[in-house]
Amino acid sequence: MIKNITKLSLILLFLSSNAFSESVFDEAKIFKNIRCLVCQGQSIADSNSEFAQTIKIVVRDQIKEGKNEKEIYDFLSNKFGEWIIYKPKFNYRNSILWLLPYLSLILGGILIYKFLRKRKN
Amino acid sequence: MLSNIGNIFFILNILVTISIIYFCYHSVRDKKYNLAKIVKLSILQSTFAIMTFATLIAAFIISDFSLITVYENSHSAKPLFYKISGAWGNHEGSLLLWISIMSIFSFLYLIINEKSNSNSLLITTVCQNFLILAFLFFSLINSNPFSKILPIPPDGLGLNPILQDPALAIHPPLLYIGFVGSSIYFSAALSSLITGYNNKNFAIQIKPWVKVTWFFQSLGIIVGSIWAYYELGWGGFWFWDPVENASLMPWFAMTALIHSLIILERRESLYSWVIILCLLTFILSVTGTFLVRSGILNSVHTFANDPSRGLYILVLLFLMVVISFAIFFTKTKKETYIFENFSKEVFILSNNWFMAFYLITVFIGTVYPIFTEVLLNNKISVGPPFYNLVIAPIIIPFLFFMALGPNSSWIKFKSFDKKKFVIVLFLSIIVNLAMIKFFGGLSTLSNLIIISSLFLIIYSILDFIFSAKEKKHLNISRAVSHLGFGLLMMFIIINHNFSFEKDANLKVGETEKFESYEITFSKLRLDKRENYNALIGDFIFKDRKSGIVRNLQPEIRIYNDPETLTYEASIRTNIFRDYYLTMSNIDRSDFYNIKFQNKPFMIWIWISAIIISLGGIQRLFIFKK
Numbered sequence: 130m131i132k133n134i135t136k137l138s139l140i141l142l143f144l145s146s147n148a149f150s151e152s153v154f155d156e157a158k159i160f161k162n163i164r165c166l167v168c169q170g171q172s173i174a175d176s177n178s179e180f181a182q183t184i185k186i187v188v189r190d191q192i193k194e195g196k197n198e199k200e201i202y203d204f205l206s207n208k209f210g211e212w213i214i215y216k217p218k219f220n221y222r223n224s225i226l227w228l229l230p231y232l233s234l235i236l237g238g239i240l241i242y243k244f245l246r247k248r249k250n
Numbered sequence: 251m252l253s254n255i256g257n258i259f260f261i262l263n264i265l266v267t268i269s270i271i272y273f274c275y276h277s278v279r280d281k282k283y284n285l286a287k288i289v290k291l292s293i294l295q296s297t298f299a300i301m302t303f304a305t306l307i308a309a310f311i312i313s314d315f316s317l318i319t320v321y322e323n324s325h326s327a328k329p330l331f332y333k334i335s336g337a338w339g340n341h342e343g344s345l346l347l348w349i350s351i352m353s354i355f356s357f358l359y360l361i362i363n364e365k366s367n368s369n370s371l372l373i374t375t376v377c378q379n380f381l382i383l384a385f386l387f388f389s390l391i392n393s394n395p396f397s398k399i400l401p402i403p404p405d406g407l408g409l410n411p412i413l414q415d416p417a418l419a420i421h422p423p424l425l426y427i428g429f430v431g432s433s434i435y436f437s438a439a440l441s442s443l444i445t446g447y448n449n450k451n452f453a454i455q456i457k458p459w460v461k462v463t464w465f466f467q468s469l470g471i472i473v474g475s476i477w478a479y480y481e482l483g484w485g486g487f488w489f490w491d492p493v494e495n496a497s498l499m500p501w502f503a504m505t506a507l508i509h510s511l512i513i514l515e516r517r518e519s520l521y522s523w524v525i526i527l528c529l530l531t532f533i534l535s536v537t538g539t540f541l542v543r544s545g546i547l548n549s550v551h552t553f554a555n556d557p558s559r560g561l562y563i564l565v566l567l568f569l570m571v572v573i574s575f576a577i578f579f580t581k582t583k584k585e586t587y588i589f590e591n592f593s594k595e596v597f598i599l600s601n602n603w604f605m606a607f608y609l610i611t612v613f614i615g616t617v618y619p620i621f622t623e624v625l626l627n628n629k630i631s632v633g634p635p636f637y638n639l640v641i642a643p644i645i646i647p648f649l650f651f652m653a654l655g656p657n658s659s660w661i662k663f664k665s666f667d668k669k670k671f672v673i674v675l676f677l678s679i680i681v682n683l684a685m686i687k688f689f690g691g692l693s694t695l696s697n698l699i700i701i702s703s704l705f706l707i708i709y710s711i712l713d714f715i716f717s718a719k720e721k722k723h724l725n726i727s728r729a730v731s732h733l734g735f736g737l738l739m740m741f742i743i744i745n746h747n748f749s750f751e752k753d754a755n756l757k758v759g760e761t762e763k764f765e766s767y768e769i770t771f772s773k774l775r776l777d778k779r780e781n782y783n784a785l786i787g788d789f790i791f792k793d794r795k796s797g798i799v800r801n802l803q804p805e806i807r808i809y810n811d812p813e814t815l816t817y818e819a820s821i822r823t824n825i826f827r828d829y830y831l832t833m834s835n836i837d838r839s840d841f842y843n844i845k846f847q848n849k850p851f852m853i854w855i856w857i858s859a860i861i862i863s864l865g866g867i868q869r870l871f872i873f874k875k
Contacts, residue, residue: 131668131669131672134672134673134676135672137676138672138675138676138679141676141679141680141683142679142701157751161634161635162633162635164631164633170489170491170492171482171484171489172633172634174484174751175482175483175484175485175486176484177483177817177832177834177843177845179837182843210629211628211629211630211631212629212630212631213631214630214631215631215632215633215634215635215636216633216635216636216639217618217630217631217632217636222622222626222628223618223622223630225614225618226614226615226618226632226636227640229610229614230607230610230611230614230640231640233606233607233610234603234607234644237603237606237607238603241596241599241600241603244587244588244589244596244599245589245590245591245596
C-alpha cells in the first residue's frame with residue numbers, strides 16, 4: 130500500500146514538475162534584472178523615470194532584432210558598466226560570491242555529520 | 251534653550267552610566283551585593299535617556315529650527331504626527347531612541363533577574379553600560395541632535411515625503427527594540443563567559459529576551475515591507491535591498507539562537523555555539539547600522555546616511571568584535587558534542603545549519619560589491635535574481651526538516667513514521683496538481699517549493715489535531731511559527747508566479763483593454779491637502795470575465811516644502827488578490843503612464859508573516875504561567 134502510494138507520488142511529482150512547466154522568453158524578467166541608474170535601488174521594471182522608459186525601449190528593440198538575454202546584458206554592461214545588471218556574472222572574479230554560500234552549506238553539513246559519527250564508534 | 255537642556259541630560263546620563271559601572275565593579279570586587287542602589291541608578295539612567303529623547307521630540311513639536319536636526323528634518327507646516335515621528339526618522343534622533351532602548355533593557359533585565367546569580371547579573375550590567383556609554387559618546391560628540399545653527403533659519407527643509415507615513419513612523423521603533431534589544435544578551439553572554447555562569451539557568455534567563463527581540467524584529471521587518479509595498483509604488487514588498495538585508499541578518503542569527511537555546515536548556519550542550527550566536531546577533535545589528543549610516547551602500551534608504559559617521563561606528567564595531575571574541579577564546583572550554591542520528595538535537599542543529607547558510611548568502615551578497623569596488627575597481631550589483639537563485643532551492647529541504655524536526659524525540663532515534671510521511675507527501679502533490687489546474691503552469695523549482703511548503707503546512711496542522719486528540723503536550727508557539735512559515739513560502743511563490751503586470755499611456759477619457767480587463771481613465775482632479783496638493787486620477791477597472799468593477803484612484807502628490815513629487819498607488823484588496831494601480835505624469839504631454847498589477851493572495855503574505863511572529867509572544871505567555 131505504502132509502496133504504491135510512493136510510486137504514485139513520484140509519478141505525479143514528475144508530472145507536476147515537467148509537463149506543466151513552461152519557460153517563456155519574457156521581457157519582464159529582463160526588465161527586472163536591469164537597474165534604473167537614476168533611481169535609488171529600483172529596477173527599470175519598477176521605475177517610471179525617463180531613464181527606465183528609454184532603456185525599456187532599447188531592450189524591446191534588441192529583442193526584436195533577435196538578440197538573446199545574454200547579448201542584451203552584455204550590450205548594456207559595455208555601455209553603462211556591470212553595475213546596471215542585478216544578477217552578477219558567473220566568472221572567476223565573482224566565483225567567491227556564487228560559491229561561498231554553497232561551500233558554507235557543505236561545510237556546515239560535514240560539521241553536523243561529525244557530531245553524529247562519534248556516537249557510533 | 252532646548253539645546254542646552256538636551257545637552258545637560260546627555261552629561262547627566264553619562265555620569266549616571268559611569269557610576270553604574272563603578273558601583274557594579276565595586277560590588278563584584280568586594281562581594282557586597284547592593285543591588286538596590288544600582289537599580290535606583292538604572293531608573294535614573296532610563297529616565298534621563300527618555301528625557302533626552304523627549305527634549306528632542308519637544309523641539310520637533312515646537313519647530314525649534316535653531317537645532318540643525320530639526321531644521322534638516324522638519325517643517326513648520328507639517329502635520330503634528332509627522333513632526334513627532336520626524337524625531338526618530340533621522341540619524342541623530344534615532345540614536346537617542348537607540349540609547350533609550352538600551353537603557354530600558356538594562357534596567358528591566360536587572361529587576362527581572364534580581365534574584366538570580368548576582369555576580370553574573372552585575373557583570374552583565376557592566377557590559378551593557380559600557381555599550382550605552384559608547385553610544386552616548388557617539389551621539390554627543392559625532393551626531394549630536396542638539397547642535398545649533400546660526401543664524402536661525404526661518405523654516406525647516408522638511409521631511410522626505412515618502413517617510414511621512416504611519417507605517418514608517420512605527421517601523422524604526424519596532425526594529426530598534428529588536429536589534430538594539432539584542433545588546434542585552436550580548437552583554438549577558440560576555441558576563442556568562444567571564445563568570446562561568448554557563449548552565450541551563452543561563453539559557454532560561456536569556457530566552458524570553460531573545461523571543462521578545464525576535465518578535466519585534468519580525469514585526470519591524472513586516473511593517474517595513476508593507477510600507478515598501480504600498481508607498482514605493484512598484485508593487486513588490488522585498489527587493490533584497492542592502493538595508494532590508496541589514497535587518498534580515500540579525501533576524502537569521504536570532505532565529506538560530508532561539509532554536510539552539512532549546513538544546514542548551516534541555517541538554518546543557520552547545521554552550522559555545524549559543525554564546526557565539528548571542529554575540530553575533532548584536533554585532534550584526536551594529537554592522538547593519540554601519541552599512542546603512544556610512545552610506546557605503548547604494549540603497550533606497552540613503553536618505554539616512556553621512557560618510558563621516560561610518561568611521562566611529564566602524565571603530566566601535568571593531569572594538570566590540572575584538573574584545574568579545576578575545577574574551578570568548580580565552581574563557582571558553584572545549585566541548586564535545588555527541589548527538590544521535592535523527593534525534594531532536596540534530597534537527598534543531600539543522601535549523602542552525604540553514605540559518606547560517608541564509609545568513610552567509612545575504613552577508614556575502616550585501617558586502618561583495620564593496621570589495622569588488624575597492625579591490626578590483628569594478629562596481630557590480632547583487633540584486634534579487636542572485637538571492638532568488640541561490641536561496642530558493644535550499645528552501646525545499648529546509649521546509650521538510652521544519653516539518654519532521656518537531657516530531658522527533660530527544661537523545662534517541664525514534665523510528666520515523668514512514669506511512670505519515672508518504673501520505674502527507676502524496677496529499678501535498680495532489681493539492682499542488684489542483685493548483686496547477688486552477689492557476690496554470692509553474693516552473694519545476696516553484697512546484698517543488700509549493701509541494702514542500704504544503705508538506706510543512708499539513709504536518710503542522712496534523713500536529714495540532716493529534717495533540718488535541720491524544721491530549722499530548724504541544725509546543726504551540728513552534729507549531730504556529732512553523733505553520734506560518736509554510737504558508738508564507740507558499741503564498742510568496744504563488745504571488746511571484748501569477749502576478750500580472752501591464753503598463754500603458756492614457757489620456758483622460760481613454761480606455762485600455764488587455765486580456766479580460768479594461769481600464770478607463772474617467773477623470774483627473776486636483777485636491778488641496780494639509781501639506782501637499784494631490785493630482786488624483788479616477789479610473790474604472792472592469793474584469794469582463796467575472797464582471798468585477800472597481801474604482802481606482804492613484805495620486806501624484808506634489809509636496810511643497812521642499813517641492814517633491816511622490817506617486818501614491820491605489821490598492822483594492824480582497825482575500826484572493828490585490829488590484830494595484832499607479833500613475834505618473836509624462837513630461838510635455840497630456841498622457842499619463844499607468845501601471846496596473848494584479849497580485850494574487852497579497853494579504854495572505856502579510857497574514858502568514860504575522861502568524862510567524864506571533865509564535866514569539868505565544869511562548870512568552872506560556873513562560874509567565
